Amino acid sequence: MTKTPFDFQPGIRKIDSPYATTGRWLDCDKVRFTGGLPEKHKGYVRFAGPVTGIVRAMKAWDDFSANRHLVVGTHSKLQHISPDAVISDITPFREISSGVTSGTVTDPFHTVAGSPIVEVAILDHGATVGDTVIFSNANPVGGITINGPYIVTTVVSASLFTITHTANATSTVLAGGGLVTYQFEINIGTTNSSQGTGFGVGPYGMETYGTPRAVSSFTQFSRTWSLDLYGENLLAMPSNGGLYEWDPDTPSQRALLVENSPTGQFVFVTNERYPIVLGASGSLMNMSWPDQNDITNWTPGTQSTALTRTLKDGSRLVAGAVLINTLSLVWSDTSVYSIQYTGARNIIYTSNKSAGQCGLIGPHAFVIVGGRAYWMSAFSFFMHAGGVVHIPRAEDVEGWVFKHVSKFQNWKCFAHYSSSFNEVTWFYVPDGSEEPSAYVAVGLDDYSWTVGTYDRTAMEEQGGINPQIFGASVEGIIYQHDRGVDAAGAPLPWHLEAAPLDIEDGNSLMDVFGYVPNWEHQKQPVNLTLKTYEYSEHANPETEKILETTIKLIPPGEGMVDLHTAGRLVAFRLSGNTLGSDFRLGRAQFDLQAGGGRR
Numbered sequence: 001m002t003k004t005p006f007d008f009q010p011g012i013r014k015i016d017s018p019y020a021t022t023g024r025w026l027d028c029d030k031v032r033f034t035g036g037l038p039e040k041h042k043g044y045v046r047f048a049g050p051v052t053g054i055v056r057a058m059k060a061w062d063d064f065s066a067n068r069h070l071v072v073g074t075h076s077k078l079q080h081i082s083p084d085a086v087i088s089d090i091t092p093f094r095e096i097s098s099g100v101t102s103g104t105v106t107d108p109f110h111t112v113a114g115s116p117i118v119e120v121a122i123l124d125h126g127a128t129v130g131d132t133v134i135f136s137n138a139n140p141v142g143g144i145t146i147n148g149p150y151i152v153t154t155v156v157s158a159s160l161f162t163i164t165h166t167a168n169a170t171s172t173v174l175a176g177g178g179l180v181t182y183q184f185e186i187n188i189g190t191t192n193s194s195q196g197t198g199f200g201v202g203p204y205g206m207e208t209y210g211t212p213r214a215v216s217s218f219t220q221f222s223r224t225w226s227l228d229l230y231g232e233n234l235l236a237m238p239s240n241g242g243l244y245e246w247d248p249d250t251p252s253q254r255a256l257l258v259e260n261s262p263t264g265q266f267v268f269v270t271n272e273r274y275p276i277v278l279g280a281s282g283s284l285m286n287m288s289w290p291d292q293n294d295i296t297n298w299t300p301g302t303q304s305t306a307l308t309r310t311l312k313d314g315s316r317l318v319a320g321a322v323l324i325n326t327l328s329l330v331w332s333d334t335s336v337y338s339i340q341y342t343g344a345r346n347i348i349y350t351s352n353k354s355a356g357q358c359g360l361i362g363p364h365a366f367v368i369v370g371g372r373a374y375w376m377s378a379f380s381f382f383m384h385a386g387g388v389v390h391i392p393r394a395e396d397v398e399g400w401v402f403k404h405v406s407k408f409q410n411w412k413c414f415a416h417y418s419s420s421f422n423e424v425t426w427f428y429v430p431d432g433s434e435e436p437s438a439y440v441a442v443g444l445d446d447y448s449w450t451v452g453t454y455d456r457t458a459m460e461e462q463g464g465i466n467p468q469i470f471g472a473s474v475e476g477i478i479y480q481h482d483r484g485v486d487a488a489g490a491p492l493p494w495h496l497e498a499a500p501l502d503i504e505d506g507n508s509l510m511d512v513f514g515y516v517p518n519w520e521h522q523k524q525p526v527n528l529t530l531k532t533y534e535y536s537e538h539a540n541p542e543t544e545k546i547l548e549t550t551i552k553l554i555p556p557g558e559g560m561v562d563l564h565t566a567g568r569l570v571a572f573r574l575s576g577n578t579l580g581s582d583f584r585l586g587r588a589q590f591d592l593q594a595g596g597g598r599r
Contacts, residue, residue: 006501006588010036011393011448013499014400018571021499026571029452030494032421033443037520039584040494040576042482048085050476052077054191054435056412057364058470059227059234060462063248068462070470071234071246072478073225076130076188078236078244078255081478092236092244092255094126094184099259102183109177111142111169118146118169122182123159127152132185133163139178143170146177189223189238192434193411221411224363226266226319228275230295235275237267239363243277245295259296262288266363268320270328272341274348276320278330280308284316287330287339289348305348311337313353318360324371329384331360331375336388355388364414364458367424369444376413376426378402381442392447401440401451406431416459418469420482427456435474485523485582495575496585500533502569510592512570515561517554518586526583527575528552532567560591 006023010033013024030041053074060070070081071090080088093101103122110119120133127133131152138146150163224239234246236255242263244255265279273292280288288308291297298306311317314332322328326341328349335356339349358377360366366375373384374391379402381394405413409429413436416425425441436457441450459471459481469481479488486492502510515528530550548565570590576583 006498006590008498008588009448010038010443010446011396012450013396014451015395015397018499022501024499025496026499027497028450028495030454030492031452031496032423032441032450033446033448034421034584036446036448037585038496039520040485040582041492043484043486043492044471044479044481044488045483046477046488047470047480048081048087048478049472051079051081051087051472051478052089053188053476054474055458055472055476055478056223057225057227058458058460058472059229060460060468060470061229061232061234062462062464063232067248069234069248070460070462070478071227071236072458072472073227073236073238074476075191075223076132077185078225078238078246080246080251085478088251090246090251090253090255091132091185092242092257094186095257096126096184102181104179104181106179107175107177108180108182109138109141109146109173110175111144111171111173113142113170113172114168116165116168117153118142118144118163118165119156119160120163121160121175125159125161125184126187127155127161127184128187129153129155130188134183134185136181137178138180139176141169141176142173144168146180186238186241189240190220191222193222193409194220222409224411226268226363228267228269230269230273230275235267235269237264237277239265240279243267243275260298261290261296262298264288265317266319268322268328270339270341271322271326276328276330276339278317278320283310285311285314285332287311287317287320287351305345307348309349309351311351311353313337313356314359319363319366321366321368321373323368323373323384329354329373331366333378334359336360336375336382336384354384355382358382358388362411362413365426367415367417369417369424374415374417374424374442376415376428378410381426391442393449394442397440397449397451401428404430404438406433409434412436412457414458416469416471417461418482419461419463419467425459427454427459437474486579491577491579491581493575493577494581495573497573498571498588500569500571501590509566509568510570510594511566512563512590512592514563514591515552515572516559516589516591517561517574518589519556520584520586521582522554522556522584523582524556524576524578524580526554526581527573527577528554528561529573529575530563530565531571532565533569533571534567 013021053076055072057073068083078091080090108121134149153162155161226237236244243258243261246255262281264277269275274289276289280286291304291306300306313335318331320330328339330337336354338352338354361376361378381391383391406429413428422444427436427439430438456471462468471479532548
C-alpha cells in the first residue's frame, strides 16, 4: 500500500469531459482558491432591510466628515442606509412642470362606502402602476384621511388613477379632500428586460404591412442605476432617466435634479470632475459632459468646456469608468473606447476605440482594480492592461458559463471585487431564471476560476479602516459579507468535486484503501463521497456504470479515512451543510495500489 498524493491545479475546469479533466477540480460551490489551496467562502450576516424594490446598484463611501453612507438604487426607489441600518427614502420627485415637483388640486378623491379603493383625479398625472404619490394637507373624506405616501394601484386614464387606503371608507363621496398638495416620485422602472413585439416594433419594412412583429431585436431593458461621487455628493442616474444629486450634509432631503442636465443611460465622474452622461438626450451612442466649473451648464460654447460626442461602434453605450489618472474607458455593447483627457478647450477628451467584439454584457459587469479593467462580454471575459486581452485561463469556464447565462436577462449581470481575496466575481442570471443566482469568479493572483450559486442582485465594498462588503438579496435584504462562516444564522452549503483519477492511464484497476484529507483547518464534519468506475476505451465516466459509491463522514482531526473499494477510475467530492462548517484543504492523498484486471 502506498500513499499517493494528487497535486490538483488551482481552479475549476468545466470545458472538457470529466475524464479529460483528470487531475483538475471539476466543480465547486462557495469555494475559492487562496495560495493555490481550496477553502470555503466566509459567511454573511443580516445588516438591514428589506429595502423597497430589487436592488440594481449600491454605492458606499465616507463623506468629508468621516460619516459612512450606503445608497442603493432599486427598480423603484433610491434609498439611503445609515451605519445603524436606518433606511431613508431619497428617491427624486418627478417634475410636474419645469423646475416644479409639487402641485395642488381641489377635491380630487372619490371614495366608495365599504371599500379602501380611492379614485384620484389629477389632470395629466403621468403616473404608472407602482409609482409613489405623496399627499398632504388633505381634509377627511368619506370617513378617512388621505395623507402620506400611496402606491398607484391602477391607471384609469390620463387624468384618473386609483390608490388603496389602509382602511375602508365609511361613506361614498364623489369629490372631496379640499385643497390637496401632491408630489410624485419618478416613475418606477421595469424589473425584467423584454423584447418588443406587436405593431410598430422593429425597422420599417421588416415584415408585411399590418403584421404584428412576433420577434424583434428591440429590447426594453430592466431599470438599473449608475451611482458615482462628485466630491462628497452622490450623482445618481436611473437608466433612461435624469441626472440627480444628493448631498449627505442634508440627508433628509431627496436627491435633486441637476438643472439643465440631459437624460441618459449611465453616468460616471472622471478624475477631472466631469460627470459624463452616456446615451445622452435619447441618443444611445452620445456621451455628454458639462462645463468643468458649472455642473448645470451643458451647453458647448467659447466660454464653456461642455461638449457632446457621438461614438461609432455599437448600438448603445453601456457604461464607463475611470481607469487610471487621466484615462477612462467607455463600453458600448460591442466595443471598448479609451477616453483620454487633453485639457484643450475645444477637445477636452479624445475618444479612441481600443478593441471591438468585446462589449459589455450589462452596465455593472465590470470592475477596475489597480489600473486594470476586468469585464464580462456577451461571450467571454476580458481585461484592459495596456490593451484589451482575454483574462488568462477564462477558457476553463467560459463555454460552460455562457451556455447557462440567460439571453433575456443578461443585462442584470454584475461584477464585484473583493480586496481581501484579490478576486473578481460575476453574478449572472441562469437560463430560465429572472434574477442573478449563480456566479463565476477569478482569483487575480493565479487566475484560478471557480463557479457556484448565490442569490445576490448587487454588491459593494466599502474600504477604509473598517472595510465592509454589502450584498443585496432578491428580497431586498442587505447583508454584510465575510462575517463568520454561516449564512445569516443558517448553514452555508459548499462542495468541491475532483475529476476522476486513474493510474497507468486506466490500464489497471485500483484498490483504494483510504483517503488522507490533509486539512489546513477543518470545522465541523465534512462529507466525502467516493465513486469508482469500470470503463472501456473512449467511455465517458460521467455516463459510465458506477461500480460503487462510498459515503463517509470525516470528523475534525480524522487522519486516514478507511474506504476499501476498487475501480479503474475514482472520483471524489467533499461537501458540508452544517452550522459552523469550514475548511481549507491541503494536499489530498489516497492510500491505494494497483489491483488485478490489467488489460
